[in-house]
Amino acid sequence: MCGIVGYIGHAGGDRDYFALDVVLEGLRRLEYRGYDSAGVAMYADGDISWRKKAGKVAALDAEIAARPLPDSVLGIGHTRWATHGGPTDLNAHPHVVDGGKLAVVHNGIIENFSTLRAEIEAAGIELQSETDSEVAAHLLALAYNEGETAGDFQASALKVLSRLDGAFTVLFVHDDHPGTIV
Ligand code: GLU
Numbered sequence: 001m002c003g004i005v006g007y008i009g010h011a012g013g014d015r016d017y018f019a020l021d022v023v024l025e026g027l028r029r030l031e032y033r034g035y036d037s038a039g040v041a042m043y044a045d046g047d048i049s050w051r052k053k054a055g056k057v058a059a060l061d062a063e064i065a066a067r068p069l070p071d072s073v074l075g076i077g078h079t080r081w082a083t084h085g086g087p088t089d090l091n092a093h094p095h096v097v098d099g100g101k102l103a104v105v106h107n108g109i110i111e112n113f114s115t116l117r118a119e120i121e122a123a124g125i126e127l128q129s130e131t132d133s134e135v136a137a138h139l140l141a142l143a144y145n146e147g148e149t150a151g152d153f154q155a156s157a158l159k160v161l162s163r164l165d166g167a168f169t170v171l172f173v174h175d176d177h178p179g180t181i182v
Contacts, residue, residue: 002079003030004107006171006181009073017044017071017111020064021090027077035079036087038095040064041094041103041177042072048103052078052092075172076181084113085130095134098141101175106133110170116163136160144174155181 005026007019039052039058043142049069053059057079072150078093085091094103110116113132120127120138127134143149143156150156153174161170 001079002033002035002107003027004105004169004171005030005077008179008181011073015124017073019043019072019075020069023075023077024057024061024064030079030164031057033079033081033082037080037082037089037092038078039075039080039092039094039105040069040075041096041173042075043173043175044067044070044072044166046175046178048096048100048173048175050094050096050103052089052094054087054089054092065179074173074178074181076103077127077172078107080107083109091129091131093094093131093133095129095131095137097134097137098145102137102141102144103173104133104137104140104170106131106136106168107165108170110164110168111134111166112164125182133170137172138163140162140172153177153180154182 008021014086036056037054053063075078089172093105096103116135139160
């Protein structure tokens with residue numbers, strides 16, 4: 001289990017659009033815990049943008065320098081210590097699903113992930129990574145897009161969390177909810 005950072009700033013104040021700086025600094029402060037990959041998801045102008053890399057935060061910095069992110073008020077970040085799937089760019093967090101609408105970072109282990117993965121695959125969804133974490137992202141997309149919690153981000157997240165076994169921390173952001181990190 002490594003580290004998670006989430007930050008919601010203020011548009012219109014001294015710290016306008018500094019979310020990326022804050023999140024990256026948070027990840028640097030967590031480096032002492034050890035990790036194999038790092039990534040961020042930032043919200044700006046109705047869209048989530050993300051970058052992730054196997055290796056140190058310095059490798060993520062280089063990726064962001066090569067492919068800059070928009071100035072953002074809100075963001076989440078992650079350092080990964082792989083438990084499910086190797087330390088690759090694809091397995092690094094965030095996991096972004098539902099056509100780029102929803103991003104998840106997760107530390108820890110989802111112990112019932114095999115059962116949940118089979119359920120998601122049976123719904124016709126192809127998972128992109130080997131992680132247990134991506135399962136949480138797809139379950140949230142399903143809960144948000146249909147059924148009794150449709151359209152309610154927090155209720156959908158609570159519904160998903162009630163189905164996950166294990167010890168973990170997870171952060172969700174959604175395109176439709178610009179001021180919220182669950
Ligand atoms: N189980 C997750 C993975 O393998 C998260 C590991 C962690 O705590 O960083 O991606």
